[in-house]
Amino acid sequence: MHPRVVRDGMTEMKSMLFEVVLNVVMMTIAGRRCDVEGGEAGRFMELVQELFIVMGATHVSYYLPWWKWVGGKHLEKEMVALNENWHALMQDLIEEQRRKTVVEAEGAGSNTSSVTMEWMLSLLLNNPEALKKVQTEIDNCVGEDRLVNESDLTNLHYLRCIINKTMRIYPDDPLLLHESGKDCMVGGYHIPSGTMNVWAIQNDPKNWKDPEKFKLERFLGLKGSGNGYNYKLMPFGTRRRRCPGENLGMLIIELTMATLI
Numbered sequence: 001m002h003p004r005v006v007r008d009g010m011t012e013m014k015s016m017l018f019e020v021v022l023n024v025v026m027m028t029i030a031g032r033r034c035d036v037e038g039g040e041a042g043r044f045m046e047l048v049q050e051l052f053i054v055m056g057a058t059h060v061s062y063y064l065p066w067w068k069w070v071g072g073k074h075l076e077k078e079m080v081a082l083n084e085n086w087h088a089l090m091q092d093l094i095e096e097q098r099r100k101t102v103v104e105a106e107g108a109g110s111n112t113s114s115v116t117m118e119w120m121l122s123l124l125l126n127n128p129e130a131l132k133k134v135q136t137e138i139d140n141c142v143g144e145d146r147l148v149n150e151s152d153l154t155n156l157h158y159l160r161c162i163i164n165k166t167m168r169i170y171p172d173d174p175l176l177l178h179e180s181g182k183d184c185m186v187g188g189y190h191i192p193s194g195t196m197n198v199w200a201i202q203n204d205p206k207n208w209k210d211p212e213k214f215k216l217e218r219f220l221g222l223k224g225s226g227n228g229y230n231y232k233l234m235p236f237g238t239r240r241r242r243c244p245g246e247n248l249g250m251l252i253i254e255l256t257m258a259t260l261i
């Protein structure tokens with residue numbers, strides 16, 4: 001991985017963080033790193049970004065079904081095109097792996113973890129005291145003569161607090177559990193009025209006093225997310241649809257950020 005110096009000694013972190021996560025996931029499922037020179041990483045990043053735009057879009061055709069009949073750009077077409085591009089990329093990988101691997105987890109894993117790390121960097125740079133504190137914690141537990149390893153992570157409590165803080169105020173999927181203004185049924189499930197989305201729950205003063213304040217200590221001693229936090233913090237979702245990559249995602253974030261810090 002080569003740092004990209006943008007200007008005046010500043011480094012562009014977004015694509016580097018994305019590449020780290022993509023390589024970890026790629027090693028896990030395909031046994032090799034991502035081909036940066038051949039453009040595989042760039043191809044992935046473009047598709048993941050496009051996917052998030054299409055998934056997050058509120059489209060005019062939701063409200064005006066006749067839009068597509070009069071020739072308006074239809075979300076369905078964009079999704080089909082995106083799906084075909086994903087398919088082509090996945091097909092290359094699958095062929096390379098002789099059809100032995102499941103690859104759809106890549107998109108879900110790469111963007112979520114790298115975006116969380118990007119927000120975390122931003123939080124740390126804007127809160128120098130917290131940065132100092134976490135640096136001291138790493139210096140005390142790991143020292144300066146070696147890199148952080150997995151067994152150190154149980155001692156890096158403050159690091160974990162900052163990750164939790166990041167995921168509380170900048171969840172990857174803020175609109176998870178869609179907000180509902182009135183009682184309704186969705187797919188046979190009753191959604192009561194006043195149902196809130198994840199961002200609203202995680203930033204509700206009823207759940208987190210002074211939610212906007214930087215009070216990391218409030219995360220100390222709390223374990224896991226979802227049920228562990230009484231549903232006040234659930235960046236990985238909860239129950240049946242909960243993210244299956246939670247442990248891997250947390251591990252990647254902890255190791256990468258601790259090493260970087």
Ligand code: HEM
Pocket residue numbers: 025104105106108109110112113116172173176235236237238240241242243244245246248249250253
């Ligand atoms: C910071 C890292 C991550 C965050 C915040 C995150 C968050 C989420 C969320 C909110 C969901 C949707 C839950 C729901 O629909 O209720 C999800 C689903 C999923 N995630 Fe993650 N994720 C992360 C990392 C990963 C990683 C590393 C992988 C795999 C290597 C992964 C694989 C998946 C898959 C396959 C699903 C779909 C599960 C299903 O539909 O049943 N995620 N994730």
